Amino acid sequence: MDEEREDLELLGEEKSRLRNFQISLSQFSFSDPHDKKPPVSASNSSQPSPAREGTNIVASGASPPRNTPSRKGKRPRTQDDVRVSESPSPSKRAKGKKPHRGYASPERYAHLNHLNDCLLESLDIMFCGINPGQRSAEIGHHFAHASNHFWKCLHLSGLTPERIPPTEDYTLPERYRLGLTNIVDRPTAEATELKDSEFKEGIVPFLSKVARYRPRIACFIGVRTGRIVLDHVMRGLPKTQRQGFLLGLQPYKIVYSNSECGSSEASKSPESSCISETLFYAVPSTSGKVQGYQIPDKVKLFSQLKTDLMKLKDGMLSTANFTVITC
Template identity: 60%
Template sequence: MSLFAPKEDEVDEEVLEESPTAECLSRFQASLSRFSYNFDATAGVGHGVSASNFSKTVQTSPSKKDRSMKSESSQPVASPLKRQRIDEEQASDSEPLEPVSPSKKAKGKRPARRYAPPEVYAHLKPLNDCLLQSLDIVFCGVNPGQRSAETGHHFGHPTNQFWKCLHLSELTSERIPPSEDFTLPERFRLGLTNIVDRPTAEANELKDTEYKEGIAPFLSKMVRYQPRIACFIGLKTGRIMLDHVTRTQTSRSVRPVFAPGLQPYKLIHSTSVEHSRDCSTSETLFYAIPSTSGKTQSYQIPEKVTLFAQLRADLKKVKDGSLSSANFLIIK
């Protein structure tokens, strides 16, 4: 027997002394295993989250979400005056020649055009008026748009809502295509003209002085053809016309506030021999309706149709004599 070999009774004693401690430790570790957490990176697979992107999926920052909701809920509602101003900026018989793609919309609005001298659009010709004596309504646009000038027809761009509004308001019994604009006077007693003759791509390319210079020729047409109502398509034209009429007839403190619809002035017609045979109206009233351009977003189609329908209702009153214009200013 080796001198260093352990005695059997000593070994057994050592094991017996350590066994209770080892057993307790084992039980304690087993009890802790119930509270352990094992991360499984593939747990999201099959439930809309890939394993590779699992670590990238984080919750949206509450502060950023709150700011987004606050921004959406706090959009201001445009006041009537602001809507008129927006309409004036966008009013035109012209439209974008190409549809705007969603990607372009996302990048932001295209900047508004600025004044363009006549030589820029010298290749485009003015439109012919569609007029006859004593029509019910003569619609006066701002100026020919580029598409209208190219086709030779009023409100010629496919996105312009003029012809749709005419039909929906029952001023025409059917929707007339722009190519048949010349049939309006005889078929529906409606006429077409513009306050400015020269074409542009957008109304912003005109100067205010061009509107003002167009008033005298326009009124000369109204004196000659004597319609019951002249309706401006574009609020800026109506505003400039009201300023022209009231500037010399009323003090600034009592001038009427401009608003869409029936205007507070009229044109009295003479009963000269030249017109006595054909003239069936003694005065022309004036109306203003927002631009029917597809770019005008401040007034939606239902609102425009409502104004066109009101125009039709007022025309009926003019015909049966129930609309009084006794207090209207007289254009001199």
């Protein structure tokens, strides 16, 4: 009897402990946040639930709660969303790059003065710019804007032994046998404000200027100028004989007669011999706004110009296959 009583007491204690354990587990059971029924608490405990604010406790076997959209039709932000939103959009990346200006009528820059040419007869190179920039027109000197690479290219290529400031542009003809002019006279802030027709109108006056001063090489500073002039001088040839535009030495020349050469004042000058023909050259625009050619690219082409000039002076540059043009 005593043994049966002890077994019953042990069984009762086990049931009591099991009930208390079940009550304790009920505190940690998962409850639907939308369920308005209060959580079940232990009847024999006055202690608050151990779950802390902001802590999600998930019962074993239950699925973790999903992120639900805050507004209908929108999904929650993911890590990829954050990375995409933080990276600059194409429009933001291009925001700092100003668009090219369109055509500007002559009245817009009528307050600016034209530039004077810096020329003498029988120069080694006559540089032909596009037109005076706004800064150049304001101070009266060629390639005057601080971002223009012309003077730097002259020096780094060896065409001048030192870097010449724009304010000394007028000294180039006598000091270094280099000259300056433009295909279009009127100034603008950007070359994109000119029409192609203005380039074409400037071709005949420019070629007449070349024939008058007879430089060894006339060099266009700007792809647009070189291409338009090439199309003009080759227009009378059959299409099969026309050549496409390339930078560097151009496939045409002006040839002078012996009588023209003999009457030249330059033939009496000890600094230069009589020049019987003028070759044409093209390099990119030296404007800092030109993105396709950086300073090393431009310097390389200016250096090649100097090399070809030396070959021409030494009689090592053949021009027999060049097309002869008239002014």
